[in-house]
Structures are given as structure tokens and as C-alpha cells.
Amino acid sequence: MAKYNKVVLAYSGGLDTSIIIPWLKENYGCEVICVAGNVGQDAELTGLEERALKTGASKLYIEDIQEEFVYDYVFPTIKAGAVYENKYLLGTSFARPPIAKRIVEIAKKEGADAICHGCTGKGNDQVRFELAIKAFAPNMPIIAPWRIWDIKSRDEEIEYAEAHNIPIKLTRETNYSKDMNLWHLSHEGLDLEDPMNEPLYNKEGFLEMGVSPEMAPDKPTYITLSFEQGIPVALDGKKMDGVTLIKTLNKIGGENGIGLADLVENRLVGMKSRGVYETPGGTILYHAHDVLETICLDKATQHYKQQIALKFADIVYDGQWYTPLREALSAFVDKTQETVTGDVKLKLYKGNIINAGVCSPYSLYSEEIATFGEDEVYNQYDAQGFINLFGLPIKVKAMLDEKRNENK
Structure with missing residues (x-):
């Protein structure tokens, strides 16, 4: 192995990085210098320095x-409406780039020879x-222990920790792989x-x-979210x-059993994996934003924009945030959001988000035109000509098919 004087480690204090x-x-x-990015993992940061030292x-x-995480990564993804494989709201994905x-930045400040992370090769x-x-240090060596060491499983990691007297909070029975942020x-x-x-879900x-939908209150909770140019304010x-x-919505949504997702997803590296996600506040924000856009x-x-959202989700999931394409798509999305301003009222009840009202000063909905009652702004007879022209290709094909069949 190469020799390095100073390595900066992406540190969480979990089993891998410990x-x-x-x-x-x-x-x-x-020398090992640890860096923990606080993206809202709260209690996980308690005692982290003592543990690292x-x-x-x-x-x-x-x-x-x-703040950078929310405004530069989360909100642009919400505005894009990006959801990976219809369910995953990209919580881990867009936390990694910042x-x-x-x-x-710290590796450069410290004059480090390499950067190390604890991600698995799978x-x-x-x-x-x-x-x-x-994207920011193209010539920096990267050390990924999971791709080169002899440890093959999380059980072996625990054995290594025990042999080296490294304190860990996990046991073999509670050894879920978890990622937490705000x-x-x-x-x-x-x-x-x-x-x-x-x-x-109901196991302590x-x-x-939050709680499972069954454990949520029997009384619904009403909330109203306000947006300015696609951003919740x-x-x-x-x-x-x-x-x-987001933290406030996490509490409200969690109490009402909102935001549980269980899916088998397609990883970038080619395999399928099963994950369970808790995203209470995020699920509410995505829903409200979608309603306002309608x-x-x-x-x-x-x-x-729905087509763009699919590509945007793939880009975020695949770690391609710092690319010209993501920047270009964000520019398109920002243009679409110039009029996405208004209020959305929602009813939260036992895991469900139910629409309860929406308004905007830029609304394109006209009750006067859409009404089933009498109006003076829409001539229903005009629809006949529209249908005749819109359906002309269908009519012509049918006529020609009939003619060909007659001549057989």
C-alpha cells in the first residue's frame, strides 16, 4: 500500500468509519483527521468528538x-419534482454531494494526501x-477500505471493533444499516x-x-404550506x-404516520436492494408542491417537466450533482417555478395526505370557464370543429381501411 502522511476521513461515528x-x-x-457533515442527524453528533479521538x-x-443542504440541494430537487422509481425521495442521495x-475543502486546508470514505463496494x-x-479535487487519491480490506461482512466489522476495543452502539441483533439526516x-x-x-413498524x-399509520391519532391534522417561486417559506x-x-414538518408528519416507504430499488452498481425510508416532512412538501403546480x-x-423530473432523479441518485446537465436542468426548473407561488391546505390522517384546498395569485384555473353551470365565456359548439380536426387522422384511416376491405 502507498504511504500517506495525512488522510481526511468522511466520519459518521458509525460502525464502518469507527x-x-x-x-x-x-x-x-x-494521521487521521475526521470530518462529519452536520446535515441534521441530531443525536448522532453527541459525543462524536470524544469517540473519534x-x-x-x-x-x-x-x-x-x-442550511446549504436544504437551499442548494433539497429545495432544487423538490422544485424539479424528482422522485427515484416513484417512491424514493433521495434523502441519502442529495446529502452526499455537500x-x-x-x-x-478541509482536506485542502489541512494539506491532506488522501481522502477516505466508509462506503461499501456494493x-x-x-x-x-x-x-x-x-469535481473539486480531481487529482486527490481516494481510499475506499471496503474495496480492499479483508473484512467481508458487518459481523466481521463488529469482531474487528471488539478486538481493537472500539466502542460501538450496535449489536448483531440491531445491526441495521441506517442513514439519518434532517x-x-x-x-x-x-x-x-x-x-x-x-x-x-410497530416494534419499539x-x-x-414517527409512528406507523395504525398508531397515529384518530383525529386529522390540518396544515397550510406557503410557497414562493417553488420554495416553501x-x-x-x-x-x-x-x-x-423541514424539522417542524417532520414532527407533524411523523406523529400522523406520514412518509413511510418500503421499496426494492435498482442501485447504480447493478443490483437490487430493499430499503425502508422515513421521510415525513419531505413527503408533505413534495405533495404540497405538486398540488400547487397543478x-x-x-x-x-x-x-x-414530468419528463425532466425522471432524469433529474436519476442524476441525483447517481451522484452526478456537479455536472453541466444537472445545472442546465435546474435552470429549466427555475424558469418553471417563477409562478409557483401560493398556499396549499392539507389534511394529514393516519399515513394519508388529503388535499384540502389550494390557491395562487398566478392560478391558471378559471371557475368561470370550467363550471358545469351556465356561463357566457365558452361556446360549447366550438368543440365540434376541434374534435373533427383532432380526430381527422383516425377518421381518414378508418375510411381507407373500409375501402380496402371492400375491394378484397
């Missing part, structure tokens, strides 16, 4: 990038981290690896951001910054 610190020192003889790191940076960007995160690193919590591994197993300790008339708004966007723009 054992990577002594592994790096043993195999590279290097005790495990052998010389320093830990805890970088609060929550974390990696900050890690590069996952998507290795791609997301490394593409972001390449947007979501993901669960993978253990019983979830079998798609036939129902998630243990499984859900952390207020809840029930109270202005809020993005970070506070009255603010014309049909052609709305339908074309």
Missing part, C-alpha cells in the same frame, strides 16, 4: 451545512462521494433483506421519526427558514 480509523493507521501509518483520530471537524464538497454512496471529490432515515439489512418480510425502536402563516420548516403551470410545461 473501525476505519485504526485500520488506516495500521495500514498507511498516517479515543479511536485514534487526531482531530474532528463537525461542519454545520444544514458533505463531500466540505470534506474536500452501494451507491461510493459513487456519490467520489464523483463529488473528483430529511429522512433509511433502514437496510437484517430481516429487510428478504422482500417477503414485512417491516417491523424501529421507527425513529411558511407553515400556517408563520414564516420559517427551510431547516426549521394550478400554476400550463399543460405543456407541466407534462414536459
Whole structure:
């Protein structure tokens, strides 16, 4: 192995990165500087510095990038309407680019020889981290222990930790692979690896951001979200910054059993994986934004934007945030959002989000034109000519088919 004097490690304090610190020192003889990007994982940051230093790191940076995460990554993705494979709201996917960007900044500041991450060789995160690193430090060496060490499983990781007296919070029975930020919590591994197993939503300790729909209150909760140019700015008339708004919606949505997603997704590396996601606030925001667009966007723009959303979701999922195509698509999306301003009222009830009203100063909906009652602005007879022209290709083909059949 190459020798490095100083390595910056993307550090979470979880099982992977905890054992990577002594592994790096043993195999590279290097100083290890840890960097944790605070994207809203809250309790996971408690005691993190002490844990990193005790495990052998010389320093830990805890970088609060929550605001950047929300405004530069989350909100642009909501505005795009990007959802991966109809269910996944990209919680891990768009958190990795800002974390990696900050890690590069610190690596340059510290004069590091390499950057290390704890992503497995089977996952998507290795791609997301490394593409972001390449975007800001194209010549920086990257160390990915899971692709080169002898450890083959999470059980072996626990054995390594025990042998090196590394304190960990996991046991073999609670060893789910989780990722937490202010947007979501993901669960993978253990019983979830079998798609036939129902998630243990009602088991104590499984859900952390809310409750199952069955355990939600019997009384609905009404909320009103306000948007300005596609960005949520207020809840029930109270202005809020993005970070506070998402955290508030997480609490409200979680209490009402909102935002549980169980899916088998197609990973970038070619395999399928099963994950369970908790995204209470995000699910509400996506729903409200979609509702508002139905009255603010014309049909052609709305339908074309749905095609863009599919590509945008793939780009985010595949770690290609820092690319010309993502920037170009965001420019298109921003143009569509210039009139996406207004209020959306929703009813939350036992895991369901039910529309309860929408209004906008830029609404394209006209009750006077759409009414089933009497009106003086629409001549229904005009529809006859429209249908004749719109259906002309169908009529001509049918006429010619009849003629050909007669001549057989």
C-alpha cells in the first residue's frame, strides 16, 4: 500500500468509519483527521468528538451545512419534482454531494494526501462521494477500505471493533444499516433483506421519526404550506427558514404516520436492494408542491417537466450533482417555478395526505370557464370543429381501411 502522511476521513461515528480509523493507521501509518457533515442527524453528533479521538483520530471537524443542504440541494430537487422509481425521495442521495464538497475543502486546508470514505463496494454512496471529490479535487487519491480490506461482512466489522476495543452502539441483533439526516432515515439489512418480510413498524425502536399509520391519532391534522417561486417559506402563516420548516414538518408528519416507504430499488452498481425510508416532512412538501403546480403551470410545461423530473432523479441518485446537465436542468426548473407561488391546505390522517384546498395569485384555473353551470365565456359548439380536426387522422384511416376491405 502507498504511504500517506495525512488522510481526511468522511466520519459518521458509525460502525464502518469507527473501525476505519485504526485500520488506516495500521495500514498507511498516517494521521487521521475526521470530518462529519452536520446535515441534521441530531443525536448522532453527541459525543462524536470524544469517540473519534479515543479511536485514534487526531482531530474532528463537525461542519454545520444544514442550511446549504436544504437551499442548494433539497429545495432544487423538490422544485424539479424528482422522485427515484416513484417512491424514493433521495434523502441519502442529495446529502452526499455537500458533505463531500466540505470534506474536500478541509482536506485542502489541512494539506491532506488522501481522502477516505466508509462506503461499501456494493452501494451507491461510493459513487456519490467520489464523483463529488473528483469535481473539486480531481487529482486527490481516494481510499475506499471496503474495496480492499479483508473484512467481508458487518459481523466481521463488529469482531474487528471488539478486538481493537472500539466502542460501538450496535449489536448483531440491531445491526441495521441506517442513514439519518434532517430529511429522512433509511433502514437496510437484517430481516429487510428478504422482500417477503414485512417491516417491523410497530416494534419499539424501529421507527425513529414517527409512528406507523395504525398508531397515529384518530383525529386529522390540518396544515397550510406557503410557497414562493417553488420554495416553501411558511407553515400556517408563520414564516420559517427551510431547516426549521423541514424539522417542524417532520414532527407533524411523523406523529400522523406520514412518509413511510418500503421499496426494492435498482442501485447504480447493478443490483437490487430493499430499503425502508422515513421521510415525513419531505413527503408533505413534495405533495404540497405538486398540488400547487397543478394550478400554476400550463399543460405543456407541466407534462414536459414530468419528463425532466425522471432524469433529474436519476442524476441525483447517481451522484452526478456537479455536472453541466444537472445545472442546465435546474435552470429549466427555475424558469418553471417563477409562478409557483401560493398556499396549499392539507389534511394529514393516519399515513394519508388529503388535499384540502389550494390557491395562487398566478392560478391558471378559471371557475368561470370550467363550471358545469351556465356561463357566457365558452361556446360549447366550438368543440365540434376541434374534435373533427383532432380526430381527422383516425377518421381518414378508418375510411381507407373500409375501402380496402371492400375491394378484397
